Amino acid sequence: MRSAEIVITGAEILRGHTLDTNAHWIAGRLRGLGIALRGIRTVGDGEDEIRDALKAAATADLVVISGGLGPTIDDRTRNGVAASFDLPLRIDPEARLGIETAYRRRGRPMPEGAEVQALLPEGALPIANPVGIAPGFRMNRGGELIVALPGVPDELRAMFLTGVEPLLGPRREEPEEVFRFYGVPEAEVDGVARRILAPSDLAALSICAEDGAITLRIPSEVVARTPRLATALAEGRVGQALFARRDLSLAEALVDLAASRGETIATAESCTGGGLAWALTSVPGASRVFERGWIVYANEAKIDLLGIAPELIARHGAVSEPVARGLAEAAARRARATVGVGITGIAGPTGGTPDKPAGLVHIAAHRAGATIVRRAVYSGDRERVRRFAIQSALDLARRSLAGLPA
Amino acid sequence: MRSAEIVITGAEILRGHTLDTNAHWIAGRLRGLGIALRGIRTVGDGEDEIRDALKAAATADLVVISGGLGPTIDDRTRNGVAASFDLPLRIDPEARLGIETAYRRRGRPMPEGAEVQALLPEGALPIANPVGIAPGFRMNRGGELIVALPGVPDELRAMFLTGVEPLLGPRREEPEEVFRFYGVPEAEVDGVARRILAPSDLAALSICAEDGAITLRIPSEVVARTPRLATALAEGRVGQALFARRDLSLAEALVDLAASRGETIATAESCTGGGLAWALTSVPGASRVFERGWIVYANEAKIDLLGIAPELIARHGAVSEPVARGLAEAAARRARATVGVGITGIAGPTGGTPDKPAGLVHIAAHRAGATIVRRAVYSGDRERVRRFAIQSALDLARRSLAGLPA
Numbered sequence: 053m054r055s056a057e058i059v060i061t062g063a064e065i066l067r068g069h070t071l072d073t074n075a076h077w078i079a080g081r082l083r084g085l086g087i088a089l090r091g092i093r094t095v096g097d098g099e100d101e102i103r104d105a106l107k108a109a110a111t112a113d114l115v116v117i118s119g120g121l122g123p124t125i126d127d128r129t130r131n132g133v134a135a136s137f138d139l140p141l142r143i144d145p146e147a148r149l150g151i152e153t154a155y156r157r158r159g160r161p162m163p164e165g166a167e168v169q170a171l172l173p174e175g176a177l178p179i180a181n182p183v184g185i186a187p188g189f190r191m192n193r194g195g196e197l198i199v200a201l202p203g204v205p206d207e208l209r210a211m212f213l214t215g216v217e218p219l220l221g222p223r224r225e226e227p228e229e230v231f232r233f234y235g236v237p238e239a240e241v242d243g244v245a246r247r248i249l250a251p252s253d254l255a256a257l258s259i260c261a262e263d264g265a266i267t268l269r270i271p272s273e274v275v276a277r278t279p280r281l282a283t284a285l286a287e288g289r290v291g292q293a294l295f296a297r298r299d300l301s302l303a304e305a306l307v308d309l310a311a312s313r314g315e316t317i318a319t320a321e322s323c324t325g326g327g328l329a330w331a332l333t334s335v336p337g338a339s340r341v342f343e344r345g346w347i348v349y350a351n352e353a354k355i356d357l358l359g360i361a362p363e364l365i366a367r368h369g370a371v372s373e374p375v376a377r378g379l380a381e382a383a384a385r386r387a388r389a390t391v392g393v394g395i396t397g398i399a400g401p402t403g404g405t406p407d408k409p410a411g412l413v414h415i416a417a418h419r420a421g422a423t424i425v426r427r428a429v430y431s432g433d434r435e436r437v438r439r440f441a442i443q444s445a446l447d448l449a450r451r452s453l454a455g456l457p458a
Numbered sequence: 459m460r461s462a463e464i465v466i467t468g469a470e471i472l473r474g475h476t477l478d479t480n481a482h483w484i485a486g487r488l489r490g491l492g493i494a495l496r497g498i499r500t501v502g503d504g505e506d507e508i509r510d511a512l513k514a515a516a517t518a519d520l521v522v523i524s525g526g527l528g529p530t531i532d533d534r535t536r537n538g539v540a541a542s543f544d545l546p547l548r549i550d551p552e553a554r555l556g557i558e559t560a561y562r563r564r565g566r567p568m569p570e571g572a573e574v575q576a577l578l579p580e581g582a583l584p585i586a587n588p589v590g591i592a593p594g595f596r597m598n599r600g601g602e603l604i605v606a607l608p609g610v611p612d613e614l615r616a617m618f619l620t621g622v623e624p625l626l627g628p629r630r631e632e633p634e635e636v637f638r639f640y641g642v643p644e645a646e647v648d649g650v651a652r653r654i655l656a657p658s659d660l661a662a663l664s665i666c667a668e669d670g671a672i673t674l675r676i677p678s679e680v681v682a683r684t685p686r687l688a689t690a691l692a693e694g695r696v697g698q699a700l701f702a703r704r705d706l707s708l709a710e711a712l713v714d715l716a717a718s719r720g721e722t723i724a725t726a727e728s729c730t731g732g733g734l735a736w737a738l739t740s741v742p743g744a745s746r747v748f749e750r751g752w753i754v755y756a757n758e759a760k761i762d763l764l765g766i767a768p769e770l771i772a773r774h775g776a777v778s779e780p781v782a783r784g785l786a787e788a789a790a791r792r793a794r795a796t797v798g799v800g801i802t803g804i805a806g807p808t809g810g811t812p813d814k815p816a817g818l819v820h821i822a823a824h825r826a827g828a829t830i831v832r833r834a835v836y837s838g839d840r841e842r843v844r845r846f847a848i849q850s851a852l853d854l855a856r857r858s859l860a861g862l863p864a
Contacts, residue, residue: 060498063664064664064666065482065485065498066485066495066496066497066498067485067486067489068482068484068485068486068488068489069486069666069675070666070668071479071482072482073477076471076474076478077474079471079472079474080473080475081474082474083474089472089473090472090501091499091501091502091507091511092466092471092498092499092500093498093499093500094481094497094499094500095496095497096496096497101497105497108514124648125660125661163645183837206838206842239569254531255531260470260475260476262476267475269475319732319753324739325735325736325739325740325744325748325751326725326731326732326733326734326736326739326751327732327733327736327739328732329731329732329753330731330732330733330736332731333731333732333733333755333844334731334844336806336807336808336840338731339755342755343755343756343758344752344753344755344756344759344762345732345752345753345755346751346752346753347732347735347739347750347751347752348750349735349739349744349745349748349749349751350745350749350750352749353749353750356750357750387759399739400742401742402742402743431589431612432612434740434742435740436612438739438740
């Protein structure tokens with residue numbers, strides 16, 4: 053099995069200003085190529101740090117380094133790589149031409165100081181940058197492939213796909229089956245799997261929870277020789293929570309399900325402020341099932357746009373099951389959609405009371421004359437409460453469509 | 459200056475299934491404490507990997523390790539730490555009690571196998587987990603503080619704040635000034651700063667671009683002794699792009715500006731599907747300036763909900779400046795808001811034509827009888843196009859409020 057290390061550079065990452073997403077993205081690509089990622093090292097911008105990180109990574113077959121290829125004084129990756137292998141830096145004519153061309157496409161002359169981006173360690177080959185300006189480079193050192201790419205995610209991704217992956221052989225995803233659940237404790241999914249799998253297969257099982265959704269991954273061969281597993285995971289409370297048999301998000305699974313049944317969804321959101329519709333429309337082709345939605349943040353908006361009775365709000369409060377029901381039913385009716393989803397809650401940090409604390413959310417999904425509801429109190433900050441409310445609403449809509457209880 | 463290293467553990471991270479955000483969060487906290495983060499090492503779940511990563515981090519004053527404290531077979535952090543210092547593992551009575559209590563609060567008995575989470579390296583002290591079950595621990599080894607926390611972000615954050623930060627001394631943010639810009643090239647901001655700063659101060663300057671927004675950071679003392687800098691950054695095209703003098707997002711800056719002027723904002727979104735309103739309502743207290751919004755994904759929705767003339771769509775297409783204008787104006791009027799924002803575009807990947815490619819977005823902001831518009835073609839995938847469209851719309855609304863041109 054081939055091995056890889058990733059080196060991420062950038063003082064802004066160590067200072068907590070920037071969240072690196074490049075390592076995560078590269079890790080996913082390497083998995084698809086059957087390359088085992090051994091580790092990730094994140095360091096600052098200094099030449100010495102970069103050199104040391106590369107030396108520590110040196111026993112891997114592939115080292116991908118991200119960041120520090122621009123023209124400014126803190127772009128020191130080329131120097132760090134050169135120092136690591138004791139090589140001089142040379143202006144690479146092809147890299148220089150690429151930089152000039154990138155500026156020409158932008159209708160600007162190549163500024164003084166930009167040429168430094170064409171400096172490559174001796175023996176390195178440039179990797180063209182189809183998105184930005186700074187070229188990357190690659191070099192072989194005794195069976196080890198070193199690849200340096202810019203830190204800008206869009207540039208790194210495009211360059212990895214066009215300039216690096218073709219060197220790494222065909223993709224060979226290890227066949228695995230994926231089961232995704234929402235609305236059941238992780239331990240319950242785990243329990244079903246452990247009851248059925250042979251003890252020697254347990255190590256191959258991976259279960260993780262993220263934003264309330266549970267993902268179970270298991271090699272296809274294990275599933276094939278344990279036919280009871282797939283059956284048991286589709287039964288009872290766990291089975292009702294099973295929303296995808298592939299690597300789909302809740303939104304993707306919901307759009308797929310609605311589209312396959314020719315149904316449509318309309319949304320009416322208060323505390324999530326459009327986030328449910330944003331999640332639905334993140335799915336390419338969402339227009340098959342989603343035409344419109346309302347954001348009714350203020351009480352007057354709930355009354356004006358969706359006809360919620362002022363007395364209902366006065367009696368139960370805006371954050372209440374009756375208002376969530378009213379929103380879901382009005383959304384479906386006014387949009388002439390088969391499914392309506394309503395969300396109302398207190399995202400916090402302020403606005404809570406002992407009776408109705410920050411984090412309280414009421415969600416309703418209406419379909420075919422029936423409305424199912426869910427009440428939850430999410431802990432954590434405003435961002436987390438809203439994120440969890442959206443996940444729960446997507447799941448409730450799915451259950452409504454599937455004719456399941458909340 | 460005190461130094462720190464972070465060790466992140468988890469095979470799911472190296473396999474690209476999970477994006478680690480703990481290192482980023484801890485990095486930000488350490489910065490506020492005046493502790494220099496030297497590097498981050500991410501490894502898998504193996505005891506040997508964890509031991510080796512800890513040994514490599516050993517010269518730092520503080521090592522924070524995240525993940526691998528749960529009860530399952532791949533939770534090996536306590537073993538890795540113990541192996542690193544050649545210590546035995548012992549059941550810690552306080553940790554055990556915390557686990558029992560956590561289960562009791564959930565109304566469940568402590569299951570078999572959960573006790574393993576109370577195993578700590580000899581001499582370590584438990585860190586209580588107020589959110590989940592697994593306790594963390596800390597230990598001193600020759601002046602070095604080792605802290606082990608669970609990988610679940612909500613648990614890690616709560617435990618770091620209550621169980622770790624109090625040990626690290628008072629917060630001492632290095633005073634710095636922040637200037638944030640949108641709608642101007644990074645090189646232009648950089649150029650203004652470089653023209654004015656003394657050469658010896660250039661190294662203290664940090665400029666980075668993310669999602670089209672540019673952040674310039676510079677120590678307060680440099681700003682104080684270079685009064686022309688702040689003036690120059692507030693002038694001309696660069697000055698018009700300056701949306702915050704603090705670490706605020708575009709949405710926060712917009713909500714602040716509107717609230718300070720007693721104005722209100724309404725939204726009408728097509729391709730962003732509620733994302734603009736979601737961004738606005740991510741700001742606590744957004745209800746001061748935002749009451750309602752429409753998601754008009756389909757043409758019929760634009761016609762029904764906001765009175766866009768079918769002939770306008772037939773003549774110009776739904777993705778056009780006139781329709782963006784119509785959406786902005788109708789949103790303001792129907793919401794009785796002082797500012798209306800409209801977005802229409804082709805998020806892709808499909809739906810583009812040679813004339814109107816995927817990535818084309820028309821945005822309009824209407825206020826006080828005047829409408830300003832912006833047209834952009836964003837490259838990248840659906841997610842990026844929508845993210846950039848939202849950023850641009852927030853900025854356009856800000857400019858509209860400030861009486862600036864687009």
